[in-house]
Amino acid sequence: MSTWIDVCDKDEIDEEDVIRFDHAGKSYAVYRSPEDSFHATDGHCTHENVHLADGLVMDDIIECPKHNGRFNYKTGQAKGAPVCVNLKTYAVKVDGGRVFIQVG
Amino acid sequence: MGDKGMVIVGAGEAGVRAAFALRERGYQGTVTLIGDEPHLPYERPPLSKGSEEAGTVRAIVASERFAEAGITFLRGQRAISLDLARHALRLEAGEILSYERLLLATGAAPRRFPGLATSDRIHVLRTVEDASAIRRHMREDGRVAILGGGFIGLELAAMGRKLGTAVTLFEAQPRVLMRGVPEKLALALQARHAAEGVELLCGVGIETIADGESGVTIGFADGRRIEVDAVVVGIGAQPNTRLAAEAGLAIDNGIAVDRHLATSDPHIFAAGDCCSFPVTAYGGRRVRLESWRNAQEQGSVAAANMLGEAASFDAVPWFWSDQYDLTLQVAGLSDGATSTVGRTLSPEAEILFHLDAEGRLLAASGLGPGGAVARDIRLAEMLIARGTRADPAALADPSVKLKSLL
Ligand SMILES: Cc1cc2nc3c(=O)[nH]c(=O)nc-3n(C[C@H](O)[C@H](O)[C@H](O)COP(=O)(O)OP(=O)(O)OC[C@H]3O[C@@H](n4cnc5c(N)ncnc54)[C@H](O)[C@@H]3O)c2cc1C
Ligand code: FES
Numbered sequence: 001m002s003t004w005i006d007v008c009d010k011d012e013i014d015e016e017d018v019i020r021f022d023h024a025g026k027s028y029a030v031y032r033s034p035e036d037s038f039h040a041t042d043g044h045c046t047h048e049n050v051h052l053a054d055g056l057v058m059d060d061i062i063e064c065p066k067h068n069g070r071f072n073y074k075t076g077q078a079k080g081a082p083v084c085v086n087l088k089t090y091a092v093k094v095d096g097g098r099v100f101i102q103v104g
Numbered sequence: 105m106g107d108k109g110m111v112i113v114g115a116g117e118a119g120v121r122a123a124f125a126l127r128e129r130g131y132q133g134t135v136t137l138i139g140d141e142p143h144l145p146y147e148r149p150p151l152s153k154g155s156e157e158a159g160t161v162r163a164i165v166a167s168e169r170f171a172e173a174g175i176t177f178l179r180g181q182r183a184i185s186l187d188l189a190r191h192a193l194r195l196e197a198g199e200i201l202s203y204e205r206l207l208l209a210t211g212a213a214p215r216r217f218p219g220l221a222t223s224d225r226i227h228v229l230r231t232v233e234d235a236s237a238i239r240r241h242m243r244e245d246g247r248v249a250i251l252g253g254g255f256i257g258l259e260l261a262a263m264g265r266k267l268g269t270a271v272t273l274f275e276a277q278p279r280v281l282m283r284g285v286p287e288k289l290a291l292a293l294q295a296r297h298a299a300e301g302v303e304l305l306c307g308v309g310i311e312t313i314a315d316g317e318s319g320v321t322i323g324f325a326d327g328r329r330i331e332v333d334a335v336v337v338g339i340g341a342q343p344n345t346r347l348a349a350e351a352g353l354a355i356d357n358g359i360a361v362d363r364h365l366a367t368s369d370p371h372i373f374a375a376g377d378c379c380s381f382p383v384t385a386y387g388g389r390r391v392r393l394e395s396w397r398n399a400q401e402q403g404s405v406a407a408a409n410m411l412g413e414a415a416s417f418d419a420v421p422w423f424w425s426d427q428y429d430l431t432l433q434v435a436g437l438s439d440g441a442t443s444t445v446g447r448t449l450s451p452e453a454e455i456l457f458h459l460d461a462e463g464r465l466l467a468a469s470g471l472g473p474g475g476a477v478a479r480d481i482r483l484a485e486m487l488i489a490r491g492t493r494a495d496p497a498a499l500a501d502p503s504v505k506l507k508s509l510l
Contacts, residue, residue: 016507054475056482065478066431067424068397081121081400082147084165 004093004100013038013099018062018073020053021101028090028101029053031062031073038092039073040101046078046085108133110410111193111203113183113347115139116148117396118376119209120164121403122410127173129411135175136201138193140182143232149396151235152256153426154263161232186351188369205371205410208348208359209403212341212377212394217251220313225320225334229256230341241334244268249322249332253280253306255425257338258293262427265300272303272330274322279306284434286444286456289471296428341394343378356380358392363416365406373410375402384418385489386437386466395423420485429473435485436467445496447480455480463493480506 007021013032020043021028027043029052043051045064054065062073069083076087091102110126112119115137123137139145145164170177182196186206193201214228222228227238238260241248246269250257253275264271273280281290297304309325319331343358354360354368358380365373365381376399380392401419408415424433430452441458448454453472460466468484470477483506487494490510498504 050475054478056479063482065475065482068422068482081124082164 002102002104004102007040007099007101010038010094010097010099016057016059018053018055018057020051023103026103027051028103029062029073030092030099030101031057033057033074034059037074038094038099040090040092041071041073041076041087045069045083046087047083052087108191108202108204110135110205110207111201112137112207112209113193114209114211114344114376114378115141115145115177115179116209116211116376117145117164117399118211118378118403118406119207120145121400122207122209122375122407123175124165124169124173125404125407126410127175129408131411133204135173136178137170137175138178138181138183138195138201140180141231142180144177144179146232147396148230151232152229152259152263154259154266183347186347186372188351188353188372191371203371205373207403207406207410208367208372208374208378209376209399209406210344210347210378212343214337215340215342217313217337217339220315220337223315226313226315227334227336229260229336229338238334238336242267242269246270246334247332248272249274249320249330249335250338251310251335252338252340253277253304254283254338254340255281257336258297258427259425260336260338261297261302262300265297265302266428270303271301272305272332273297274308274310275304275306276309277306280304284438285432286438286458286469288446288456289432289454289469292454292471293427293430293432296430300428341377343380343392345378348372348374348378356390360390363388363418364409364414365402365417366409373406375399375406381417383421383437384416385420385491386440391421391437393421393423395421397422418489420488422481422485430471431474431477432469432471433477433481434467434469435481436465436488438467438469441466443496445499447500447502449476449480449502453477455484457484457494457496457499459494459496463496465492465494465499483507483510486510 016034018031029043031039050066056063060072070079071087076089147162185194250273261271312323314321323329348359349355359374361374361379361381377394382388383391405417422435438458442461443459445457453476455470458467465487470481
């Protein structure tokens with residue numbers, strides 16, 4: 001069963017930035033793109049167990065803080081060495097100024 | 105290109121990256137990757153780190169990827185000689201391979217302590233075999249001496265403490281990490297090691313090392329002696345240049361390459377720890393780096409140029425080290441800096457920016473828990489690459505986003 005989970009106020013995420021969001025024992029990374037769209041992926045890199053929220057967002061790309069592995073955070077696609085496994089992505093909606101992600 | 109194909113010597117970070125990059129660029133001929141270790145290519149950084157999966161080996165790529173990409177991986181095979189005129193490489197087993205283009209990605213080998221042979225108790229660290237031999241001494245009742253306060257020595261000291269081993273670390277210089285790390289951050293790391301119980305002896309001369317039946321005795325210049333179960337020598341590495349040197353390729357603190365990573369023979373390229381190259385972001389000064397990302401990036405650029413492109417290698421040097429929960433990251437080269445600006449991100453996380461006389465950012469070094477310094481170091485790297493003159497006040501103020509300076 002999938003549910004929409006309230007993450008935060010829209011303005012708590014800067015444009016072209018990312019925050020960490022933990023829910024029910026899982027950790028997510030929630031992004032706001034330069035075009036003001038919102039996205040969510042698994043929180044941890046697929047190379048080592050490192051949280052992506054300390055990483056750098058540039059355009060559609062999140063760069064892992066540990067070894068600079070790159071993913072497209074809109075599609076989850078791994079963009080090459082050292083990361084080769086894609087990130088899982090989650091649906092996101094903005095409702096009444098709040099950001100929700102769909103999990104489960 | 106002809107049908108002789110591409111041959112790569114050395115199946116480490118640089119060689120593996122190059123092999124796959126050839127395919128990613130659409131090359132259809134044969135790609136042969138030769139590695140003298142008996143394993144699938146693996147990552148070296150975890151070997152010295154006390155990370156959660158201590159003892160497990162992390163492959164650079166999944167084994168099935170070689171077949172999928174049509175890369176012939178000759179495992180456990182050593183290249184022993186190179187004939188430049190015939191474009192031929194001879195393997196130890198006798199086989200001779202012809203190449204259209206050759207990449208030397210032979211890496212580096214640990215420097216030995218003069219007059220001290222390795223044994224069950226005396227180790228260096230480069231390979232997975234070295235790492236497991238060292239781990240056997242990292243027991244709760246164990247006592248290990250580390251010679252050399254470089255990255256590998258310090259990371260091993262942290263691993264030892266995590267496993268409950270008594271660790272004594274010797275550094276001949278007055279402090280650890282004399283090369284490439286600012287004093288302030290090196291001293292912060294030293295303080296952390298001391299707090300974790302590492303016995304840190306800097307500026308200490310070692311007179312004798314006696315490898316005995318039941319332990320190793322280290323004698324100091326001042327007459328003191330200590331007894332340990334094992335010694336790890338971590339005093340740097342030297343580039344594996346023999347194959348290149350014997351073939352007559354130019355050597356200069358590594359296999360000398362130009363900014364396209366071509367050696368003195370235009371059919372032969374070199375990448376990674378084995379080569380020295382002109383670092384374009386710093387006026388073309390020749391350097392040799394021992395860094396994981398550098399090896400990968402050079403592998404990709406070398407692959408492009410093996411296929412006839414003229415890509416210039418101009419990445420800003422970058423590396424990291426993990427000790428306890430702390431990560432050190434350094435971007436750029438600080439030699440020639442005339443001033444330093446600090447940015448305090450939290451009580452435990454700090455970045456030092458190194459500027460030249462014109463106010464251009466040359467390097468940034470950060471130390472902090474987990475990923476605390478990563479984003480700013482990455483942005484600093486971009487500022488360095490652009491030759492940005494950065495306002496010291498903005499660099500010092502953690503509320504100014506470095507992204508806004510790009
Ligand atoms: C313990 C350890 C920890 C490290 N930690 C970090 C870190 O935290 N951060 C960082 O930035 N860097 C780190 N590094 C450095 C990084 O791992 C190296 O820079 C990187 O591995 C270099 O890759 P390479 O492909 O140039 O060489 P290598 O990885 O050494 O690969 C070269 C390969 O070629 C083989 N070879 C050599 N000669 C021949 C021949 N004639 N025929 C066939 N095969 C041959 C070698 O056996 C080896 O397998 C660490 C290194 C070590 C050893
Ligand atoms: S942990 Fe993310 S790239 Fe290595």
